[in-house]
Amino acid sequence: MSMHSDLFHQRFEARFSDGRTAGSREIKVELTERGIAILQHEAGEPLIWPYGALATAEPLTDHAIDALVTCSYQPGATLFVQGPRFARALAKLAPQLTASAERWRSASPWLWGAVATVALSVIVWLADLSPARTIASMLPDKARAAMGRQVIASMSEGRSVCDDPSGKKALGKLTERLASATHADRPFTVVVLDWGLVNAFATPGENVVLTRGLLEAAEGPDEIAGVLAHEMGHGIELHPETGLVRAMGLAAATELLMGGSGGALGNIGIVLLQLSYSRDAEGQADDHAISILRQASVSSKGFAHFFERMSKRDGKASGGLGKGGLGGMLSSHPETGERLAKVLAAGGYDATPALTEADWSELKGICANTSPASEQSEPPDDKAQ
Numbered sequence: 001m002s003m004h005s006d007l008f009h010q011r012f013e014a015r016f017s018d019g020r021t022a023g024s025r026e027i028k029v030e031l032t033e034r035g036i037a038i039l040q041h042e043a044g045e046p047l048i049w050p051y052g053a054l055a056t057a058e059p060l061t062d063h064a065i066d067a068l069v070t071c072s073y074q075p076g077a078t079l080f081v082q083g084p085r086f087a088r089a090l091a092k093l094a095p096q097l098t099a100s101a102e103r104w105r106s107a108s109p110w111l112w113g114a115v116a117t118v119a120l121s122v123i124v125w126l127a128d129l130s131p132a133r134t135i136a137s138m139l140p141d142k143a144r145a146a147m148g149r150q151v152i153a154s155m156s157e158g159r160s161v162c163d164d165p166s167g168k169k170a171l172g173k174l175t176e177r178l179a180s181a182t183h184a185d186r187p188f189t190v191v192v193l194d195w196g197l198v199n200a201f202a203t204p205g206e207n208v209v210l211t212r213g214l215l216e217a218a219e220g221p222d223e224i225a226g227v228l229a230h231e232m233g234h235g236i237e238l239h240p241e242t243g244l245v246r247a248m249g250l251a252a253a254t255e256l257l258m259g260g261s262g263g264a265l266g267n268i269g270i271v272l273l274q275l276s277y278s279r280d281a282e283g284q285a286d287d288h289a290i291s292i293l294r295q296a297s298v299s300s301k302g303f304a305h306f307f308e309r310m311s312k313r314d315g316k317a318s319g320g321l322g323k324g325g326l327g328g329m330l331s332s333h334p335e336t337g338e339r340l341a342k343v344l345a346a347g348g349y350d351a352t353p354a355l356t357e358a359d360w361s362e363l364k365g366i367c368a369n370t371s372p373a374s375e376q377s378e379p380p381d382d383k384a385q
């Protein structure tokens, strides 16, 4: 083991769910000679998960950006550690987590604990052994909608929702124009939060959150249309649902499958803000954005220009965008330039402005009137088609 001594005694932030009580906690873990040391409390003995008893929800590849770990000694418990550093170190210490022959076997304790049905195993098999994505795609629409409401309620705690009537009307027009250009004609709902941060988030159940800061930073409606189309792309691919299932672990996934919305989901908005999507996921969202904009006859130039401007700005004053949403997209340097080129190259069709001048100025003024977020947490019944 001495050959790996450089891997030991680094600490990592993690999210731990013991599988018995609802919810997950932020804790620290350390890689030790004996296994993963889970530091549950400041004082006291850490819990040790031996490397040989570990399984991961997905095999630890070189491209892994996080790790969802279970241990056969503690059925039902999950440990989620974000970032490639931990995943890479763990892959060296527990090589069985990387071997393709072990994939199915290693995923199973976690999976069987979650929903022990033969049907599920078949679906997981067909779905290329990605349990989080599979569970996300199995969630009934009702559960995804409940999840979306939870996220928005949790994310908007202490903030207001912008709901100036003329602004909402203009936003509805833009949303409908883009949503009707998605293949499945998905009923997206877009909420603007009175929040200075420049960002946008896809949330579960075909919801998108935009911030006041984003509207202020945009130079025209095409830029907002591009951001919105990109976030819709994440929604269509169930990226928020998948990310949350991965991050929150078994307790939340089971609760969601049951259609519940109890304790495990209380901090779901914070978790979503911390998610960052993989390069592949960002590429998929871009591809959707490109085709949605084309279908809707909106130029993709606004989308490209907005991200170009924001990535320069973020480079100068980094940290302003946060980790989730656009922040995650922009942090994936150096691919940003490549992706912008792809978006720009997709142009060359007849386009009209995403909104008229009048509607655009109404949309910019949507935060002229705001309401406390708690009043908005009822199921939206006026979804744009």
Ligand SMILES: [Zn+2]
Pocket: 230, 234, 277, 282, 285, 325, 326, 329
């Ligand atoms: Zn994105």
